[in-house]
Amino acid sequence: MTDKPNAPNHALIPFGQHVAKLRKNLGISQEELSGRCGLDRTYISGIERGKRNLSLTNVFKLAKALDVPPKVLLDYPEEVVSHDN
Amino acid sequence: MTDKPNAPNHALIPFGQHVAKLRKNLGISQEELSGRCGLDRTYISGIERGKRNLSLTNVFKLAKALDVPPKVLLDYPEEVVSHDN
DNA sequence: TTGTGACTTTCAGTCCGTT
């Protein structure tokens, strides 16, 4: 980890946003997703906010729970989408 | 981690094989790849053999070093390719 | 329904080496 120690890694934020989007597409809550992939609800929350640098196996679990192939989880524009403007 | 504790995660093996393939496509050694992404030589070796459960940020580093978008690193057939038959 | 800080345990990741 050569990145800033205290800051959440910038690369994790768009990933988390993408996860949140896929989850909402399914119309399920973080808790429902949590149940589906066996990861803690608060852990899911951390992922969606880009606070967690999850490992590959958890990416796979998440992909399965979201019913998409793993590569779809990494298939999003590189830029961070702020709120609107 | 609900997986078997001692066994290397089966899902990591095809991933590692894919990494090795992409690396060889570039015609570079593990050590050269190591230098490009800043990860240890022995760690790269472990990844390619499916022994390592790397984190997302390292997936990104690897993708950059291999000069492919991150999603390509997860874009391979789900089945493990044994040797031939 | 989700965000958050704090916490302990487990393992990611590095560095030394040998085969």
Added chain:
DNA sequence: TAACGGACTGAAAGTCACA
């Protein structure tokens, strides 16, 4: 050139109480 092992440090995993 790569597989593999041991020992070590810091970060991810996983959970909790509470806002």
